[in-house]
Amino acid sequence: MGHGHGHGHGAGLGGSHLGSHGSGHPARADRRYLAGALALLVVFMAAEVVVGIIANSIALISDAGHMLTDAASIVLALIAMSMAARPARGAYTFGYKRAEILSAAINGLTFVLLVVYFVYEGVRRLVEPPEVEGVLVFGTALAGIAVNAGAAWLIARADRSSLNVEGAFQHILNDMYAFIATAVAGAVVWLTGWGRADAIAALVVAALMAKAAYGLLRDAGRILFEAAPAGLEPLEIGTAITGHPEVTAVEDLHVWTVTSGFPALSAHVVVKPGGDCHRIRREVAELLHERFHIDHTTLQVDHVPGVSGGPGSACRITIA
Known part of the structure; x- marks a missing residue:
C-alpha cells in the first residue's frame, strides 16, 4: 500500500x-x-x-x-x-x-x-x-x-x-x-x-x-516489535543525515514500521549555529524521501533550550 x-x-x-x-x-x-x-x-x-x-x-x-x-x-x-x-x-x-x-x-x-x-x-x-x-x-x-x-x-x-x-x-x-x-x-x-x-x-x-x-x-x-524496516539501517540513515553540511549531530534516532509499506522515523537533528532550520528541515525530509523512501516525516522546529532564535543561534529539528 x-x-x-x-x-x-x-x-x-x-x-x-x-x-x-x-x-x-x-x-x-x-x-x-x-x-x-x-x-x-x-x-x-x-x-x-x-x-x-x-x-x-x-x-x-x-x-x-x-x-x-x-x-x-x-x-x-x-x-x-x-x-x-x-x-x-x-x-x-x-x-x-x-x-x-x-x-x-x-x-x-x-x-x-x-x-x-x-x-x-x-x-x-x-x-x-x-x-x-x-x-x-x-x-x-x-x-x-x-x-x-x-x-x-x-x-x-x-x-x-x-x-x-x-x-x-x-x-x-x-x-x-x-x-x-x-x-x-x-x-x-x-x-x-x-x-x-x-x-x-x-x-x-x-x-x-x-x-x-x-x-x-x-x-x-x-x-x-517496532524494528527498523527490512533494508533500512538506522546507522546508515543517521550517517546520511549528518552528511548534510549544516548538520552536526543526530540524537534519539528511531526507525520503525507502522504497517507494511508504511515506514516512519523520529530523531533530533542538531544544526550548526546560524543554519536556516526551515530550509534544512525541508532538505532532510527530501533526503529521507528520495534515498530511503520514508515519507512519514512530520517536522517541527524547536530551538535548543537557552539559545535565542536569532541569527547565529543553534536549533534542533524534531522529525516525528
Whole structure:
C-alpha cells in the first residue's frame, strides 16, 4: 500500500497528524480481481478436501491446507484495503492499519499448527502407507494447477505495487509448486502403486507451508516489535543525515514500521549555529524521501533550550 504523508508540519500536538494517513483507495477493479481469485480458491479447496478423503490422500488434504493460506492472504489483502480507507479517529491516530499485521501473525501461527499435523501424518504414512487412489490424486492436482493459474492471472491484473496484493500473488505461485509435487506423486501412485509417494508429496507441501509461516511471523514480528524496516539501517540513515553540511549531530534516532509499506522515523537533528532550520528541515525530509523512501516525516522546529532564535543561534529539528 502506498502512503502519502505531508512534509514539514509545524509544531503542535507533539507533531502528530490528526488527518488521515492513508493514500488513495484501491480501485474497485482490484477488489473484483481479488474477490474472483478468492472465490476460485475457496470452491476448489472445499472440493479438494472431499476428494482427498475419498482418495485417502494426505497430499491432497495438505494441498487444501496450503490453499487455505492462499485464501487467507487474499482475505488479508481485502481487509487491509478496507482498513486503509478508514480515517484515523480519536485515540487511534494511525487508524487500524496494524490489524493486518495481527492477522498475519495469527495466520502464521495457524500455518505452524497445520505443518505439525501434516508432518506427523506424512511420516506416519511413510511408515505404514495406506491405499491411495492415485488417479484421483493426479486428476485433482492437475485441476488445482489450472485453478491456481487462473487465480494468479486475476491477481496479476490488480495493482501489485501493494505489498498485500503482491504477497497474495506469491502465495498462489507457491501453491502451484505444491500442486505440481502432488500431481507427480499421484502419477507415481497410479502407475507404480508406490503409496509412499503421496506421503512424500505431503511433506514437500508442509515444507512450503513452513517457509510461508516463517516469512509471515518474521515480518509481523519485526513490525510488532517496532524494528527498523527490512533494508533500512538506522546507522546508515543517521550517517546520511549528518552528511548534510549544516548538520552536526543526530540524537534519539528511531526507525520503525507502522504497517507494511508504511515506514516512519523520529530523531533530533542538531544544526550548526546560524543554519536556516526551515530550509534544512525541508532538505532532510527530501533526503529521507528520495534515498530511503520514508515519507512519514512530520517536522517541527524547536530551538535548543537557552539559545535565542536569532541569527547565529543553534536549533534542533524534531522529525516525528
